[in-house]
Amino acid sequence: MPSHRLRPEAQSAIDLDRRILEFIATASAGEDEFNRLALDLFEYQYQANEPYRRYCDRFGVSPASAERWTQVPAIPTSAFAPLRLACFQPDRTRWTFFSSGTTRSNRSRLELEDTALYDASLAAHFRERVLPDRPRIRMLALAPSAKDAPHSSLSYMLSAISRTFGTARDGFFMHGDALDFAGAIDALRGASEPVLVAATAFAFVHFFDRCAREDLRFALPAGSRVIETGGFKGKSRSVERDELYGWFVRVLGVPRELCAAEYGMCELGSQWYDANIADSFARHTPRYGVKVGPHWARARIVDPVSAQPLPKGETGLLQVFDLSNRGSVCAVLTGDLAREADGGLELLGRAPGEPPKGCSIAVDAALSVRA
Amino acid sequence: METAARAAAIARLAAQWRDRGSPVRTRARELLADSIWPGPGVEVALDNVVWDLDEARCAEMCDAAGGSPATTLVFLPGNILGPAVQSAFCAAIVGARAILKASSAERGLARAVAEQFASADDLGAPLEIRDFRGGDVGEEASALADSDAIVVFGEDETIAQIRARAGERPVTGYGESYSVAFLSDGSDIGEAADLVARDVCLFDQRGCMSPQTVYVAGDPGRALRFSHALAGAIRANEIPRARFEAGEDALVSDFVRRLSATAMAPTPHGLDTLLLGPQRHGIPEFVVALEPFGQPVCAGFGRIVIVKPAPDARAVAAQLRYYGRSIETVACTPGTSEQERAAFRLTGARRLCALGEMQRPSFGYRPAIGDFCR
Numbered sequence: 001m002p003s004h005r006l007r008p009e010a011q012s013a014i015d016l017d018r019r020i021l022e023f024i025a026t027a028s029a030g031e032d033e034f035n036r037l038a039l040d041l042f043e044y045q046y047q048a049n050e051p052y053r054r055y056c057d058r059f060g061v062s063p064a065s066a067e068r069w070t071q072v073p074a075i076p077t078s079a080f081a082p083l084r085l086a087c088f089q090p091d092r093t094r095w096t097f098f099s100s101g102t103t104r105s106n107r108s109r110l111e112l113e114d115t116a117l118y119d120a121s122l123a124a125h126f127r128e129r130v131l132p133d134r135p136r137i138r139m140l141a142l143a144p145s146a147k148d149a150p151h152s153s154l155s156y157m158l159s160a161i162s163r164t165f166g167t168a169r170d171g172f173f174m175h176g177d178a179l180d181f182a183g184a185i186d187a188l189r190g191a192s193e194p195v196l197v198a199a200t201a202f203a204f205v206h207f208f209d210r211c212a213r214e215d216l217r218f219a220l221p222a223g224s225r226v227i228e229t230g231g232f233k234g235k236s237r238s239v240e241r242d243e244l245y246g247w248f249v250r251v252l253g254v255p256r257e258l259c260a261a262e263y264g265m266c267e268l269g270s271q272w273y274d275a276n277i278a279d280s281f282a283r284h285t286p287r288y289g290v291k292v293g294p295h296w297a298r299a300r301i302v303d304p305v306s307a308q309p310l311p312k313g314e315t316g317l318l319q320v321f322d323l324s325n326r327g328s329v330c331a332v333l334t335g336d337l338a339r340e341a342d343g344g345l346e347l348l349g350r351a352p353g354e355p356p357k358g359c360s361i362a363v364d365a366a367l368s369v370r371a
Numbered sequence: 372m373e374t375a376a377r378a379a380a381i382a383r384l385a386a387q388w389r390d391r392g393s394p395v396r397t398r399a400r401e402l403l404a405d406s407i408w409p410g411p412g413v414e415v416a417l418d419n420v421v422w423d424l425d426e427a428r429c430a431e432m433c434d435a436a437g438g439s440p441a442t443t444l445v446f447l448p449g450n451i452l453g454p455a456v457q458s459a460f461c462a463a464i465v466g467a468r469a470i471l472k473a474s475s476a477e478r479g480l481a482r483a484v485a486e487q488f489a490s491a492d493d494l495g496a497p498l499e500i501r502d503f504r505g506g507d508v509g510e511e512a513s514a515l516a517d518s519d520a521i522v523v524f525g526e527d528e529t530i531a532q533i534r535a536r537a538g539e540r541p542v543t544g545y546g547e548s549y550s551v552a553f554l555s556d557g558s559d560i561g562e563a564a565d566l567v568a569r570d571v572c573l574f575d576q577r578g579c580m581s582p583q584t585v586y587v588a589g590d591p592g593r594a595l596r597f598s599h600a601l602a603g604a605i606r607a608n609e610i611p612r613a614r615f616e617a618g619e620d621a622l623v624s625d626f627v628r629r630l631s632a633t634a635m636a637p638t639p640h641g642l643d644t645l646l647l648g649p650q651r652h653g654i655p656e657f658v659v660a661l662e663p664f665g666q667p668v669c670a671g672f673g674r675i676v677i678v679k680p681a682p683d684a685r686a687v688a689a690q691l692r693y694y695g696r697s698i699e700t701v702a703c704t705p706g707t708s709e710q711e712r713a714a715f716r717l718t719g720a721r722r723l724c725a726l727g728e729m730q731r732p733s734f735g736y737r738p739a740i741g742d743f744c745r
Contacts, residue, residue: 055632058645076625079632082668304621305653307628333628351621 013087013326016044017117020323024120024296034298038069038321041330048087052329055079069298074307074319074331080108080267085328088113097153099266108266110153113327115160121269121324122157123164125294129273130196130227130260131165133281137225138167140187142179142199142207145172153266154229158198179203181210188252194223197252200230205239208247218252225258225277257286263347267332269324270297275344290344297322299345301338315339315348378433380494381463382426384487388417388456395487402479407614408452415573415610416452416730421460424734432464432735438744440467441519444501445738446533448524448545449476450577451730458522458738459484463496467743470499470514478502505529508536515540522742543742545579548697549669552582552726553687555711556589558704560597566727567676568604570702571657573730575613575674579699580729583669586681591635594680595642595661601676602646602659612656612674623654623673630660630677633668648674666690667698684711691718702726 019037023029043063046053052075056062059073066072079085086093092113099108112118131137139162144152146159162170173184184207188195197220199207211217226248248259260274272293276286293299300309301316310316318338321331337348387393396417403413445458455471462469473481481500488498503510511533515521521542523530530544552570554563570582585601587594627647634645647655657674667690668677681687684707691698698720703712705725712723722732 051632054634054636058631058634075632076628078625078629082629082633082665305624307624335625351618351625 013044013048013113016041016326020117020296020326021120023323024124024294027295029295034296034323035069037323038072038330039063039066041323041326042066042069042072044326045087045329049085049329051079051083051085069321069331070300070309072321072331074302074321074333075329076333077108077265077267077335080110080328081106084109084111086111086113087327095156096151097156097266098151110266110269110328117324117326118156118269119160119164121294121296122160122271125271125273126161126165128294129275129278129292130225132278134194134223136165136167137223138191138193138195139165139170140184140191140195140197141170141172142174142184142197142203143172144174144176148172148175153264154200157264157271161198174203179206181207185216188218188220191218191220191224194221194225196225196227197254198227198229201228201244202230204228204244204247208244208251211247211251217250220253223258224252224254225260226252226254227260227262227273229262229264256288261289261291263291265334267325267328267334268297268320268322270294270320270322272299272345275342287342287344289346290342291338291347292344293320296324299338301340301345302333304337304351307333312340317351318345318347374433375430377463377466377495378429379426380491381433381460382424382429384463384491384494385421385424385429385460387487388421391418395483398486399480399483402483403452403477406477406479407616409611409613412573412610412613413452417456419731420453420456421734422731424460428734429464432740436465436740436744438465438741440465441743441745442468442470442517443520443522443743444470444472444514444518446521446523446525446529447471447473447477447481448578449474451574452477452480454524454738455481456484457734459488459498461735461738461740462498462743463488463494464740465743466496468497468499469743470501470518472501472503472511472514475504511536519745520742522738543738545737546697548579548699548721549583549667549671549694550580550700550702550729551667551687551691551698552585552702552729553681553684553704553707553711553715554585554587554597554726555684555704555706555708558588558706560587560593560600563704563726564597564600564604566725567601567702568608569727570729571601571605571674571676572608572610572612576670576672576676578730580732581671582676582702582729583671584667584677584679586664586679586687588681588683591661591663591680594678595638595644598644598646598659598661598678599642601678602648602657605657605659605674605676606648612651615652619672620652620654623658623675626670626673626675627655627658630658630662630675633662634660635663664690666694669696684708685714688714688718691715691720697721700724700729700732702729 046063056073061073093111095112097110141158144155146156149155171187173180248254249256257276257280260277262271262273264271272291275290275292276288279286298321300319302319304317318334318336335351337351338345387395447455471481485498485500501514521537521540523533524545527546530546534542587597637643644661646659648657659676661678664679664681698718700722701715701720702724
């Protein structure tokens with residue numbers, strides 16, 4: 001039995017956070033280090049997170065029996081709605097993110113007692129995948145800021161990115177439920193330096209519909225880039241991904257290799273980005289549609305029925321072990337279909353029967369009312 | 372045709388649906404042989420379909436029918452058996468022409484009732500079937516153009532889309548809603564389990580009248596005992612599970628994983644709180660899970676039932692009221708007081724009934740006679 005499991009005292013949250021932050025900062029950290037930290041996190045969460053412990057007990061897995069992170073039971077994202085999956089008392093909660101949904105009872109939630117890990121995780125991977133060439137970029141977001149949408153993990157992420165990598169001229173062009181179309185147009189027209197345009201797929205569709213009606217086109221400065229998130233997930237007016245990316249090129253004037261999708265969810269602290277932006281700056285052939293995650297998160301593709309790993313290349317549910325989820329549960333089984341592809345993942349949408357979820361839906365619901 | 376004569380003719384046709392040996396039952400059995408539904412389930416569903424439409428009721432309804440008959444297009448559901456026949460008889464009672472658009476998942480019953488009506492030349496209520504794929508806007512537009520009124524069974528989103536395309540025609544939607552059962556304090560757990568199992572097994576928890584969550588008044592131990600009794604009753608029920616549909620195994624697996632997290636902790640004396648039926652195709656044939664008191668949990672597939680202990684009916688009613696989704700039926704044990712029933716009515720539930728009667732609403736409940744009038 002590995003010695004780390006014999007430690008008499010529970011790992012303290014502070015100690016774990018310090019080790020996770022070190023791991024995030026060490027790109028060369030290997031599989032053994034990941035496994036050691038993952039199992040320590042499992043021990044901590046098994047002790048501190050009562051609903052998760054019950055879940056693990058049902059599968060007969062405990063810190064005493066798990067020897068690899070792959071043996072740690074992954075909790076389905078659907079359990080984040082009915083259960084408080086947090087490793088700390090409710091009075092210590094400082095931030096709560098909710099997924100989109102029709103009622104509070106069917107919305108997943110992630111509680112954070114502080115944002116240090118969350119911020120470090122999102123910033124480090126964003127820098128690596130989206131901003132490998134420069135320290136800062138002006139961000140124009142067709143989304144509410146964290147101040148306007150305090151329970152949206154997407155708004156939190158965009159605000160944190162703006163704070164860390166943005167400029168004084170950054171802008172959030174959605175206030176309440178309303179898209180500030182005129183403000184966004186002015187900002188895009190006046191751009192004299194590279195900008196990052198970020199929005200959900202749905203917000204982009206609404207924006208481009210309006211641009212088409214008013215026959216608007218832009219020529220954003222070289223080095224500008226686009227990040228879309230949220231997907232379509234069966235709501236409002238879906239457009240083909242190629243059509244959307246065609247608009248990025250034709251209407252915004254951003255080259256295809258600098259347009260990428262982000263994949264994230266309320267239940268996870270880490271994000272996955274299309275590989276093509278970083279590939280392009282590294283002068284590699286851009287891998288389009290291949291999502292790459294951070295080195296502190298591991299992804300596996302599992303059978304939707306048995307939850308057992310599938311052979312490479314087969315399509316199944318995406319299961320994640322995310323070290324940055326120290327305060328909730330690291331091992332999470334998503335409802336998204338994916339397959340391994342070219343050093344990353346190819347996402348294939350929601351599993352059949354899974355309700356649509358994601359920030360894009362909330363934005364679409366708001367904008368459709370005004371269409 | 373005179374009202375009395377029409378009522379008598381309709382009652383004769385309805386009686387054939389209650390007679391397992393009648394030609395229409397034989398024909399329906401043939402047409403449903405390839406459906407997902409097992410034979411014993413089909414028989415019970417057809418027994419129920421117009422179970423209370425006797426001659427006196429027909430006469431009463433024909434007399435009471437107000438408004439002028441409207442040619443009515445009915446979008447039928449694919450997840451339960453019944454509305455095709457009920458729609459045909461509602462239309463017949465008011466003398467309206469009905470156009471039945473069957474779901475691609477189940478076309479047999481509409482055909483059976485159409486053949487029956489076609490052979491009854493004294494009815495004077497033409498019945499037509501239109502087969503087109505959901506979303507075929509061209510075919511749908513043609514059917515809409517031939518109609519004065521629309522009835523839609525389906526998801527809220529589908530109803531909204533059809534309403535948007537229906538123009539000025541009135542659209543009655545029977546959309547997404549959920550049902551629960553309540554066991555009052557002192558009710559017989561074994562008897563209640565048998566009755567709930569009957570409601571669960573007929574359509575495998577598909578459909579809005581299935582008891583997704585069962586609240587058991589009393590302490591968690593009573594709810595635990597009921598959970599085990601219910602699992603036993605489902606296991607013993609004569610209706611086998613319907614054929615698995617594509618992707619259902621993954622859905623059930625996902626829900627079972629969720630319930631593994633949300634079910635109450637197993638008791639120290641070994642009674643489990645997550646009860647799984649025999650495995651078929653890698654998934655359990657049924658699932659009964661004991662969860663803490665709270666809002667209803669509705670799977671809507673896979674013979675999945677959630678049991679929750681409850682302080683009392685009032686507390687359950689409060690949970691239903693703030694659930695945020697429509698409540699269709701609340702089924703209660705006989706010991707439920709009038710005060711408790713009144714609390715359930717205040718939740719907006721459309722129907723209160725006895726356990727075991729959830730899948731057997733009175734004729735004219737869904738659809739209603741008025742849906743076929745202007």
